[in-house]
Amino acid sequence: MRLHEYQAKSVFADAGIPTPDATLASSVDEVVEAAEDIGYPVAVKAQVHVGGRGKAGGIKLAESRDEAEQVADEILGMDLKGYHVDRVLVEEAVDFVNELYVGVTMDRGEGKPVAMVSTKGGVDIESVAEETPDAIAREHIDPAFGMHPYQARKVVYDAGVPRELARDVASVLQTMYQLWDDRDASEVEINPLMVTDDDEIIAADAVMNIDDDALFRQQELAEMEEETFEDDLERKASEYGFDYVRLSGNVGIIGNGAGLVMTTLDLVDYYGGEPANFLDIGGGAKAERVANALDMVFSDENVDAVVFNIFGGITRGDEVAKGINSALEQFDEIPKPVVVRLAGTNAEEGREILNDELVTVEETLEDAVQRTVEYSEEEAQ
Amino acid sequence: MSVLVDSDTRVVVQGITGGEGKFHAEQMMDYGTNVVAGAVPGKGGQEVNGVPVYDTVHEAAREEDADASVVFVPPAFAGDAVFEALDAPLDLVVAITEGIPTQDMAKVNKRLSEVDTRLIGPNCPGIITPGESKLGILPGNIFESGEVGLVSRSGTLTYQVVDNLTSRGIGQTTAIGIGGDPIIGTDFIDALELFENDPDTKAVVMCGEIGGEDEEEAAQFIAENMDTPVAGFIAGRTAPPGKRMGHAGAIVSGSGTGTAESKINALNDAGVPVGDTPNEVADHIEDFL
Numbered sequence: 001m002r003l004h005e006y007q008a009k010s011v012f013a014d015a016g017i018p019t020p021d022a023t024l025a026s027s028v029d030e031v032v033e034a035a036e037d038i039g040y041p042v043a044v045k046a047q048v049h050v051g052g053r054g055k056a057g058g059i060k061l062a063e064s065r066d067e068a069e070q071v072a073d074e075i076l077g078m079d080l081k082g083y084h085v086d087r088v089l090v091e092e093a094v095d096f097v098n099e100l101y102v103g104v105t106m107d108r109g110e111g112k113p114v115a116m117v118s119t120k121g122g123v124d125i126e127s128v129a130e131e132t133p134d135a136i137a138r139e140h141i142d143p144a145f146g147m148h149p150y151q152a153r154k155v156v157y158d159a160g161v162p163r164e165l166a167r168d169v170a171s172v173l174q175t176m177y178q179l180w181d182d183r184d185a186s187e188v189e190i191n192p193l194m195v196t197d198d199d200e201i202i203a204a205d206a207v208m209n210i211d212d213d214a215l216f217r218q219q220e221l222a223e224m225e226e227e228t229f230e231d232d233l234e235r236k237a238s239e240y241g242f243d244y245v246r247l248s249g250n251v252g253i254i255g256n257g258a259g260l261v262m263t264t265l266d267l268v269d270y271y272g273g274e275p276a277n278f279l280d281i282g283g284g285a286k287a288e289r290v291a292n293a294l295d296m297v298f299s300d301e302n303v304d305a306v307v308f309n310i311f312g313g314i315t316r317g318d319e320v321a322k323g324i325n326s327a328l329e330q331f332d333e334i335p336k337p338v339v340v341r342l343a344g345t346n347a348e349e350g351r352e353i354l355n356d357e358l359v360t361v362e363e364t365l366e367d368a369v370q371r372t373v374e375y376s377e378e379e380a381q
Numbered sequence: 382m383s384v385l386v387d388s389d390t391r392v393v394v395q396g397i398t399g400g401e402g403k404f405h406a407e408q409m410m411d412y413g414t415n416v417v418a419g420a421v422p423g424k425g426g427q428e429v430n431g432v433p434v435y436d437t438v439h440e441a442a443r444e445e446d447a448d449a450s451v452v453f454v455p456p457a458f459a460g461d462a463v464f465e466a467l468d469a470p471l472d473l474v475v476a477i478t479e480g481i482p483t484q485d486m487a488k489v490n491k492r493l494s495e496v497d498t499r500l501i502g503p504n505c506p507g508i509i510t511p512g513e514s515k516l517g518i519l520p521g522n523i524f525e526s527g528e529v530g531l532v533s534r535s536g537t538l539t540y541q542v543v544d545n546l547t548s549r550g551i552g553q554t555t556a557i558g559i560g561g562d563p564i565i566g567t568d569f570i571d572a573l574e575l576f577e578n579d580p581d582t583k584a585v586v587m588c589g590e591i592g593g594e595d596e597e598e599a600a601q602f603i604a605e606n607m608d609t610p611v612a613g614f615i616a617g618r619t620a621p622p623g624k625r626m627g628h629a630g631a632i633v634s635g636s637g638t639g640t641a642e643s644k645i646n647a648l649n650d651a652g653v654p655v656g657d658t659p660n661e662v663a664d665h666i667e668d669f670l
Contacts, residue, residue, distance in 0.1 A: 106483060106487065106563065106564075108563040108564060108593055109593070109594060109595075109598075111486070111487055111490035111491075111564045112487060112490070112491070113487065142491060143484065143487040143488050143490075143491055144488055144491045144492070181484070184482055184483075184484055186483060211482050211483050211484065213456060213480045213481065213482045213483065214482035214483070214484065214485075216456075216457055217457070217482075243625075243626075245620075245621070245624045245625075245626060247619075247621065255537070256537055257535060257536050257537025257538065258535060258561060258590075258626055259533070259534065259535020259536070259537055259538035259539075259561065259588070259590055259616045260535065260537035260538045260540075260541055260616075261537075261626075262535075262590060262591070262616040262617040262619075262620060262626055263538055263541065263614075263616045263659065265617075265618075265619045265620070266616060266617070266618045266619050266641075267658060268619075269618065269619045270657055270658065275619055278620070278624075278626055283479075283518075283536075311537045311540045311541055311544070312520065313506060313518050313519055313520045313536060313537065313540060314518055343540070343541075343544060344520050344523065344540055345520050364660075365541060365658075365659065365660075366658060366660060
């Protein structure tokens with residue numbers, strides 16, 4: 001779960017990290033009112049989960065009432081990389097002389113959290129990491145002991161942060177690690193951490209991602225979640241509790257287990273088709289869940305044919321077959337051809353249950369995918 | 382022969398009184414696994430399918446001389462359950478549970494570096510030595526005893542590849558599902574090393590997927606340390622960058638590493654043929670044998 005900038009900043013501010021004066025606004029009038037209160041210049045920042053908001057036109061400066069009105073009008077309601085902007089953060093524009101990067105994330109290779117500091121903040125830190133990795137100082141943290149103060153100091157000095165700032169930056173980093181640890185974060189980041197001409201530091205942006213698997217013990221943060229979906233299908237997938245990713249093709253794909261579903265997508269591509277989605281029904285799915293999956297994929301207008309690929313371990317082929325039958329028997333005419341491949345636990349029982357008049361049954365994965373691609377090509381014509 | 386588990390392995394099922402634990406304990410016993418105890422806090426003294434249940438893993442290990450456990454404990458308590466098994470201590474712990482918080486696993490990972498216990502998983506289908514023992518949820522009937530070792534990040538993909546092997550008469554020494562999470566116990570390199578040192582494993586299948594750099598590191602290990610031939614498969618060629626494809630670990634960062642392409646290239650450079658389809662993986666293995 002990713003917090004919005006304004007949410008992450010409030011978490012940071014509560015923990016004692018300096019943040020700029022800011023107000024959330026959802027209309028032009030509210031923006032102007034907030035800007036008048038804060039005092040010009042202000043930054044008006046779209047609150048959507050999109051990287052590179054600035055470059056995409058989602059962050060603009062306003063130096064006067066007229067400008068505030070104008071940029072509020074431009075940003076509110078805009079489409080930012082597929083996301084509708086309905087709220088902005090109106091924020092004091094900080095005068096700065098320097099920009100730093102400070103972050104804590106999980107180094108999955110090491111299986112440990114890593115703290116990072118760089119004096120090359122403010123720009124695209126990913127390209128800094130790629131082109132000049134030495135420009136980012138790193139310190140791995142033992143998750144059993146947490147971050148020792150010396151480690152915070154060490155990484156700050158290693159990064160070459162000026163001595164007069166080092167104490168304050170180390171303190172911010174220490175607080176960030178504490179948040180990372182207490183809140184089950186997967187990523188905590190400030191970029192840029194701005195330095196003013198009188199050596200004050202202030203978090204001009206804030207990123208906080210929380211491990212979805214730990215939300216059960218992070219109730220306060222879980223309640224901040226604002227579901228934002230790119231389209232109705234993703235909303236539906238969330239309601240049904242599926243792992244679902246919409247893609248641009250016309251072959252609908254349903255399967256069990258992430259690796260096997262990805263493989264099915266790859267095979268559709270290999271045999272000349274284009275996947276319309278990734279849909280994992282998960283382990284041990286019962287008939288109703290299978291019917292929901294078919295409902296989802298049928299409601300995607302782009303889909304011309306559907307392949308069902310089940311290799312049961314926990315999942316039982318007879319349950320899957322019942323689900324497919326019950327989903328399809330509702331229709332007078334099947335909306336799109338469905339190809340089914342069942343293997344593993346109770347696959348034979350499943351194949352006996354399946355209604356051959358409603359679906360095409362194939363024995364192997366390869367045959368099932370090829371048949372579906374053929375159907376999708378015929379339907380597309 | 383086999384690696385890690387055989388018919389002598391004495392298994393504790395942690396969470397044996399829960400729905401999943403009970404069902405799969407029965408499945409494992411039907412397969413021939415030597416399940417000697419269950420461990421569930423507060424349920425000591427009960428029996429499940431004739432197997433005695435203890436309150437603690439320590440007690441189960443002591444009373445029944447167990448050396449391995451399979452964890453079917455809900456995610457909120459699974460990290461603690463693994464710690465308990467490491468402390469018992471057991472030689473092998475297989476964690477089936479999906480959805481353990483990553484920070485819990487980071488702490489488990491730290492503890493693992495201090496003990497001799499081997500962890501497989503979490504979020505994995507388990508491990509099987511066909512005809513002898515299975516610890517986990519894999520469907521036993523598709524496996525056959527033979528000469529090929531298999532290591533995979535994905536459960537159902539493991540079943541698919543095994544099916545392609547078994548259907549043409551190619552059996553397996555041991556199959557290990559290492560799991561799809563960002564932080565896991567046994568990784569590709571650990572498993573490859575076990576197979577390399579097993580005289581009965583004549584070829585190895587390695588099934589990877591997008592996300593992380595484990596496959597790239599494994600490729601380097603194969604090139605430098607292995608005489609046993611390896612064939613590979615990588616799932617997620619068509620996955621768009623930045624999207625999480627089901628597995629917590631299966632996400633392409635968008636920075637050029639962790640993609641299917643970079644993994645396939647690394648494997649090819651290490652002399653490992655990578656199948657475009659699971660069936661092609663079986664073709665490559667057939668050529669090796």
